[in-house]
Amino acid sequence: MRTKKDENQRRIKIGLFGFGKTGRMVADEFFKDGIFDLEWVVRRTHKDNHKYVTRLLGYEVDDAPIYSVAEISPIFFPNNPVDIIVDFSSAKAHKQYAAAADFGIKIISAISKYKSEDVEDLKKMSEKTAVLYSPNITLGVNFLLVASQILQGIAPHADIEVVEEHFRDKKEQSGTAIKIAEILGLDKDKHVNSIRVGGIVGKHEIIFGLPNQTIRLVHESINRAAFGQGAIFASKWLVNAPIGMYSMENIIVDMFKRSIPVY
Numbered sequence: 001m002r003t004k005k006d007e008n009q010r011r012i013k014i015g016l017f018g019f020g021k022t023g024r025m026v027a028d029e030f031f032k033d034g035i036f037d038l039e040w041v042v043r044r045t046h047k048d049n050h051k052y053v054t055r056l057l058g059y060e061v062d063d064a065p066i067y068s069v070a071e072i073s074p075i076f077f078p079n080n081p082v083d084i085i086v087d088f089s090s091a092k093a094h095k096q097y098a099a100a101a102d103f104g105i106k107i108i109s110a111i112s113k114y115k116s117e118d119v120e121d122l123k124k125m126s127e128k129t130a131v132l133y134s135p136n137i138t139l140g141v142n143f144l145l146v147a148s149q150i151l152q153g154i155a156p157h158a159d160i161e162v163v164e165e166h167f168r169d170k171k172e173q174s175g176t177a178i179k180i181a182e183i184l185g186l187d188k189d190k191h192v193n194s195i196r197v198g199g200i201v202g203k204h205e206i207i208f209g210l211p212n213q214t215i216r217l218v219h220e221s222i223n224r225a226a227f228g229q230g231a232i233f234a235s236k237w238l239v240n241a242p243i244g245m246y247s248m249e250n251i252i253v254d255m256f257k258r259s260i261p262v263y
């Protein structure tokens with residue numbers, strides 16, 4: 001929670017799109033972190049409209065009102081200024097905040113099911129402001145992406161399989177697993193294996209098969225709070241980034257090069 005010491009730090013103002021299961025956890029992580037002010041949340045429906053996020057999360061303070069997406073227009077952003085918009089909503093929500101780029105508001109998108117034209121929309125925004133796009137914004141998964149590319153470079157002839165495990169009701173293939181396959185040059189229809197059981201939040205494993213040995217890189221999200229912590233990590237870096245398009249991998253590689261601790 002916020003302390004007197006925190007009040008002397010430069011505070012980062014956040015606007016959040018999405019308030020489902022993951023969005024709630026992300027909002028809570030931002031509220032608990034000492035250097036952020038969660039200014040507002042936008043959700044698709046009118047549910048809990050104009051109520052305070054903090055009250056819904058169980059805090060005895062009135063912070064971060066909720067707005068429905070129908071209330072958002074270009075003038076919303078200068079009237080409700082933030083440093084960064086964080087999107088955990090849907091693949092079409094970026095059209096609602098495209099105008100924010102005109103005011104220099106930075107963008108973090110953690111949407112996993114974009115079509116190519118949606119990514120092009122983000123690229124257009126990145127000509128005006130700093131945009132970070134990461135289908136899975138957890139720190140561990142993005143470290144996994146970097147490490148797997150390094151390992152593939154060392155052992156280019158290894159057999160590689162990707163295994164993704166999620167809760168039983170998740171119907172579609174993991175967007176993160178698809179991205180792993182694409183980055184490693186694998187056919188997602190042949191080399192991505194999906195498991196649906198119980199209440200698994202998300203687990204990704206990359207298996208490298210070599211003669212006489214097997215190497216496994218594994219990441220598992222224990223709690224959706226990991227997505228909020230990833231968004232916080234990304235926000236702290238992006239707030240000082242120049243105009244351009246970025247990914248979590250860019251941040252991790254940059255920090256490795258400069259030997260900067262991730263926390």
